[in-house]
Amino acid sequence: MRKVNVTPKDLLTESILILKKHKIKDAKLNAELIMSHCMNGDRIYLYENYNKCLTKIEQNLFRSLIRRRIKKEPVQYIIGKTEFMGIQFKVNKNVLIPRPDTETLVEFAIKYSLENKIDSKYRILDYGTGSGNIIISIAKYSPNLQYYAIDISRGALLLAKENAKLNGVDKDIVFVQSNGFSSFNSNFRFDMIVSNPPYIPTSVILKLPEEIKSFEPLISLDGGEDGLKVIKDIVFNAYKHLNKNGVCLIEIGYDQSDIVEKMVREVAKYKDIKFLKDLAGIKRVVFFKKK
Ligand SMILES: C[S@@+](CC[C@H](N)C(=O)[O-])C[C@H]1O[C@@H](n2cnc3c(N)ncnc32)[C@H](O)[C@@H]1O
Known part of the structure; x- marks a missing residue:
């Protein structure tokens, strides 16, 4: 009994x-x-x-x-929240659960924008914002700049807006539903583009743990046949949307640094190419600057 x-x-x-x-x-x-x-x-x-x-x-x-x-449902979806950069974020099945690895990119973006902003017209774009974790963290820790966030998923954007409100930065960030850069014409330029895009090759997704493959949105994981579909869109087009000396930071897969470096060099529009390592010493983020 x-x-x-x-x-x-x-x-x-x-x-x-x-x-x-x-x-x-x-x-x-x-x-x-x-x-x-x-x-x-x-x-x-x-x-x-x-x-x-x-x-x-x-x-x-x-x-x-x-x-x-x-x-096997992730605990973050069950309780509807998680923590990233010491900030609370709501999460649901429309968004990837923010990963600690992504803090490498965010910490660098915050430091770089604080050191390099000239004035409050400094514009930052988050490509593939998901829960909004990246742009909201930047807005909180590097305030008084202009913040933009895009995602192809309407559900993700709705949650990102809620998270911005929860963290008191909803008036500072412009959220736009957009497939890549399609919503911006090239007169509208950014000083920094940040992204944690989907970068897992389609064939690898089935081999991922149940927690990920059965619960997290495919659109946030699937980088196409070679895992590079969205990364290519950013590398091949970022220069059209960046100011001179504007920078781009993209999170990449653990084994993608060589191919991504080759791609960035081939575009021939960028300089100062380097990689940031995550806590495990893996080249996790590519950084480059528009010439
Ligand atoms: C890996 S998730 C990253 C989410 C969040 N930024 C993070 O770090 O946890 C990638 C995001 O990119 C979005 N996405 C995928 N393809 C896109 C596209 N073509 N244009 C805009 N967003 C896209 C997905 O909907 C998803 O929210």
């Missing part, structure tokens, strides 16, 4: 075992994030109320969310 007074401690003990049995990584952290969400608080609130009696609604909600996690 089920206990009448069920506490977070009881349910966590039970569910951590179940998650481990289903080979869910970070079972304890996942269970605690889900429990905090059900109790409408953070993990500190959870620890402070570890032995409180849960309502029937909280218990049922927790059990149903744990069942979703067992089916």
